Amino acid sequence: MIKSCFYQGSKKVIGLFLIGIIFFSSISSVYAKILTINEVNNEFKTSFIDEFNKLGSNLSSSVDTTNKTLDVYSDSEKIASFKYTDEYIEYDNRSAVVSQETVNNDISTMLCLSGIIQSILKLSGYEDKTISDEENIDFTNTYDTYGIQMETEHYEYSGNEDGGTWSMSGEYIKYFKMSFDTDKIGALMDKYGVDASTQDPNKEIIASLTPTLEAKEITENSVTLYPHIPYTNTDPDYKVYCYIYRSTSENGTYEKISDMAVNCLDEVGVVDDELNSNTTYYYKAIVMDGTKYSDVLEVTTKSATSSATNTSNKEDEIENPQTGAFFPTMTVLIMMIVSIIALVYARKKSVFRKI
Numbered sequence: 001m002i003k004s005c006f007y008q009g010s011k012k013v014i015g016l017f018l019i020g021i022i023f024f025s026s027i028s029s030v031y032a033k034i035l036t037i038n039e040v041n042n043e044f045k046t047s048f049i050d051e052f053n054k055l056g057s058n059l060s061s062s063v064d065t066t067n068k069t070l071d072v073y074s075d076s077e078k079i080a081s082f083k084y085t086d087e088y089i090e091y092d093n094r095s096a097v098v099s100q101e102t103v104n105n106d107i108s109t110m111l112c113l114s115g116i117i118q119s120i121l122k123l124s125g126y127e128d129k130t131i132s133d134e135e136n137i138d139f140t141n142t143y144d145t146y147g148i149q150m151e152t153e154h155y156e157y158s159g160n161e162d163g164g165t166w167s168m169s170g171e172y173i174k175y176f177k178m179s180f181d182t183d184k185i186g187a188l189m190d191k192y193g194v195d196a197s198t199q200d201p202n203k204e205i206i207a208s209l210t211p212t213l214e215a216k217e218i219t220e221n222s223v224t225l226y227p228h229i230p231y232t233n234t235d236p237d238y239k240v241y242c243y244i245y246r247s248t249s250e251n252g253t254y255e256k257i258s259d260m261a262v263n264c265l266d267e268v269g270v271v272d273d274e275l276n277s278n279t280t281y282y283y284k285a286i287v288m289d290g291t292k293y294s295d296v297l298e299v300t301t302k303s304a305t306s307s308a309t310n311t312s313n314k315e316d317e318i319e320n321p322q323t324g325a326f327f328p329t330m331t332v333l334i335m336m337i338v339s340i341i342a343l344v345y346a347r348k349k350s351v352f353r354k355i
Contacts, residue, residue: 035123035180037063037084040116041070043123048115051260056271072112080112088147089116091176098172100157106172113176120178124185129193137192143177146191147184151175206231210292211242211264211285215299222273223299225257227285229264239263241288244270250282250296261288277304 041063049059049072061072063084070089072080083090091113096102121129131148143149151174158167179185209229217224227242241261245254262270264287275281279301285294 033182034087035120035182036086037070037089037180039123040089040119040180043119044070044115047119047122048112051258054258054260055262056273070116072108074108080109082112082116087181088143088177088179089120090178091173094151094174096172096174098153098155098174100155100168103155103157103168103170103172110173113173117178120180120185121189124182124189126185126189126193129189129195131188132192132194142188143179145184146188147179147181148188149175149177206240206287207290208292209287209290211287211290211294213244213283213285213294213297215283215297216269217271218299218302220277220302220304221275222271223275223281223283223301224269224271225283225285225297226267226269227262227264227294229287231265238265240265242285242290243288244272244283244285245293246272247282248279250298252282254282254284257283275301277301 041061045061049061052059058075059072061070063070068084070082070084071078083092091109093106093109096106117131121127121131139146139148139150141149152171153174154169155172156167156169158165160166206229209231211227211229214226214228215223216226225244227244229240229242231240240263242264243261244257246257247254257272258270262268264285272281272283281299281301283297283299286292
């Protein structure tokens with residue numbers, strides 16, 4: 001009897017133990033999944049394509065299931081293409097010879113790759129993290145462990161132009177492969193992931209800066225805005241980002257004109273369009289993660305150009321309903337009168353008239 005009770009109790013404990021193992025195993029893998037190419041493309045559109053289009057681009061992306069590619073277009077021109085399988089997305093450019101020309105031509109591809117990486121990280125639950133840009137990280141043979149593989153070639157170019165000097169340097173991506181397995185992405189971020197907002201060692205200094213804001217190219221329905229900060233860095237590739245906000249009244253509610261921040265250290269502006277003509281708007285800028293806004297900038301769009309034509313010194317015009325062409329009515333009328341007079345005169349002189 002005692003033995004039987006012990007046996008039954010042991011079975012119950014073992015059963016609970018097994019249930020516990022299954023339960024905790026399910027918890028540990030509840031977030032693990034294999035992403036699909038459509039999920040990646042949809043996130044890529046939302047977090048990358050749409051943000052660039054807010055700055056005046058006309059980008060789009062689509063999945064070609066026949067050729068197994070994710071393609072990126074600017075208008076109707078294909079500017080980047082990436083192979084994919086059910087397990088990963090891939091870019092193979094190992095046959096390319098690195099030169100200043102190929103580097104310039106592939107800037108759009110590098111930007112798209114950056115957007116794809118961020119999209120996969122976000123879908124894997126790492127929205128606020130990025131891969132560390134520390135030197136000496138070798139991703140040549142890390143796919144099986146961390147779900148990423150990358151082969152690059154360093155480049156540096158410089159020269160003189162328009163009386164000044166310029167230089168550019170970086171890593172040219174010759175091969176890229178990233179897994180859709182979120183378990184591998186998790187291992188990658190545990191090893192090489194950093195908080196995007198704290199990656200810059202000068203973050204505290206930059207966050208305390210007060211930007212200035214300038215408006216140029218003011219039209220009837222758009223304004224181009226240029227934020228600047230009083231900060232210099234010897235690295236030409238160094239970037240500091242600002243957000244720009246707009247309101248219809250100086251002390252009103254300000255809304256961010258774009259979720260994509262603009263670099264405050266270059267001369268590239270951000271276009272705020274779809275505005276009303278002859279309307280005053282108020283703008284201010286702030287460094288990403290900063291605490292100090294710029295002074296409010298007041299901008300008034302231009303008045304709409306009048307389409308009315310001053311006809312006091314012009315002949316009246318009529319439109320040919322078939323061709324859409326316009327003809328001066330006074331000139332036509334004079335020509336008709338002259339033609340009639342000439343015809344009557346000719347008939348009086350005609351030999352047939354005499355008969």
